[in-house]
Amino acid sequence: MKVKNLVLLLAVVSLLASCREKTIEPVVTADQEVNEWVYDNMKTWYYWNDKLPAAPNYGQGTSQFFESLLYRFDATLRPDGDRFxxxxxxxxxxxxxxxGESKTTGLEFRVVRYSSGGNDLFGIVTYVLPNSPAAAAGFKRGDYFTKVNGQALTVSNYYNLLYTGDSKKTFTGGTLDGSGRVVDSNVTREMTPTVLQANPVHFDTLITKGAKRIGYVVYHQFIPGPNGSSTKTYDQQLDNIFAKFKGQGINELVIDFRYNRGGYVSSATNLASLIGRGVTSSDVFSIKEYNKVITPELEKQYGKDFFSDKFLTKTQNVGGNLSRVFVLTSGSTASASELLINGLKPYMDVVVVGLRTTGKNVGSITLSDDKKKIKWGIQPIVSKSFNSQRKSEYTNGFTPNFEKSEGVVLYPYGDARDPLLGEALFQILGTRAARQAVGEETPTVKAGADVYSSIDEKAGGGNMFYELPRR
Known part of the structure; x- marks a missing residue:
């Protein structure tokens, strides 16, 4: 196996990969050259590299070729297979x-059926990026919309209306009528996508009820800092929030991951180190398992400690005042979010409130051609993750301790009427009267099931990414 440099996890670092020794060969098509590069890297890095076809068809288009290599999940035939x-x-x-950098309006949303089995849809704004076109247009969490460019949303057209083209789009707002149905309003808003850097640290507050001092943080993606920056701006922002919480003497903590699809393991380790009860830099947060080809190469290059991610020593850690942490989840909660839940479980009670999570206990790396000859990038699954007790039994997601859906009437972050936060507060405050005091009733809205969430469209698709240590 020959070692070459590759790009891993959005950072330009040196990685190990295999390639075949080149001899004089007939002229090949561009696709075949790219496909050979793809196959060489998959042989080295892919977690299921022992399942790769021995004689792949290099004549296919690159996307089709890549798909033909994967050990794809099948509930019956390959329940241990690749979904990511x-x-x-x-x-x-x-x-x-x-x-977190993309061309976007800054509007995140869910698309919902008006009725079960129906084809007509409406949208609900889940959150808006600050300083985005959506924010400038006046959108806020909980708003409805019914049309895009004058066309009513349906099962067959919603994706094209929302995602085709970079030109200006006009959204028609929605409002609740007297029967609880979302109907057109007379409000329209225009937005043109632009390149934005999303800050994943979206909201934080202190909630005080009697002797309970409850820290609440909304965190949308595990990103250490802006794209291309060597400064861990967002990790530091979390550090500052927890330093504030510590100074405020919090004795309960609620982390909102309902829209968090994952991201960098380094940021998950940082956040876990701010929360974990009694953790030190000697304690293991997570363990990585790679395939049999790359494992000895990584061990030779980085040593045996490479395979264990340990907690960091953080002066801002609030774990000393906590016996548990509440985590708010949805079906979109994935990857590094689940890694944090799993990694904290050996050290403290983790109470999950919301819906069953995605179930992603595997990690990926970004592979690209350091010589820039090949423009493609691949994001293969390369490892499986375990906690310090060698547990990794969440391929079907974490089942919530208290099942709650946020529904189709959304409240501002920190508002106790939100069903997920309200349930966590009820469990903390302990009485039915307390629950009613923080808000329990929501308006009745006629709606069917969700069809789509823009959160699931985000880059990463529920992946978590690894960095190699610098030497």
Whole structure:
């Protein structure tokens, strides 16, 4: 196996990969050259590399070729299979998007049926990026919309209306009528997508009820800092929030991951180190398991400690005042969010409130051609994750301790009427009267099931990414 440099996890670092020794060969098509590069890297890095086809068809288009290599999940035939690897034509765009930079209006939303089995849809704004076109247009969490460019949303057209083209789009707002149905309002808002860097640290507050001092943080993605920056701006922002919480003497903590699809393991380790009860830099947060080909190479390069991610020593850690942490989840909660839940469990009670999580206990890396000859980027699954007790039994997601859906009437972050936060507060405050005091009733809205969430469209698709240590 020959070692070459590759790009890993949005950072330009040296990695190990294999390639075949080249001899004089007939002229090949561009696709075949790219496909050979893809196959060489998959042989080295792919977690299921022992399942790769021995004689792949190099004549296929690159996307089709990549798909033909995967040990894809099948509930019956391959229940241990791959649900998360993907390829992208531009490695540069892939790396930027994984760091939260993308061309967007800044509007995140869910698309919901008006009635069960119906084809007509409406949208609900889940959150808005600050300083975005959506924010400038006046959108806020909980708003409804019914049309885009004058066309009513349906099962067959919603995706094209919302995602086709970068030109200006006009959204028609919605409002609740007397029967609880979302209907058109007379409000329209215009937005044109632009390149934005999303800050994942979205909201924090202190909630005080009697002797309870409850820290609440909304965190949307595990990103250490802006794309291309060496400064861990967002990790430091979390450090500052927890320093404030510590100074305020919090004795309960609620972390909101309902829209968090994952991200950098380094940021998950940082956040876990701010929360964990009694953890030190000697304690293991997570353990990585790679395939049999790359494992000895990584051990030779980085030593046996490479496979264990240990907690950091953080002066801002609030774990000394906590016996538990509440985590708010949805079906979109994935990857590094689940890694944090799993990694904290050996050290403290983790109370999950919301819906069953995605179930992703595997990690990926970003592979690209350091010589820039090949423009593609691949994001293969390369490892499986365990906690310090060698537990990794959440491929079907974490079942919530208290099941709650946020519904179709959304409240501002920190508002106790939110069903997820309200349930956590009820469990903390302990009485039915307390629950009613913080808000329990919501308006009745006629609606069917969700069809789509823009959160699940985000780059990463529920992945978590690894960095190698610098030497």
């Amino acid at each position: 690897s993907w390829i992208q034509e531009s490695a540069d765009e892939l790396k930027a998007s994984l760091s």
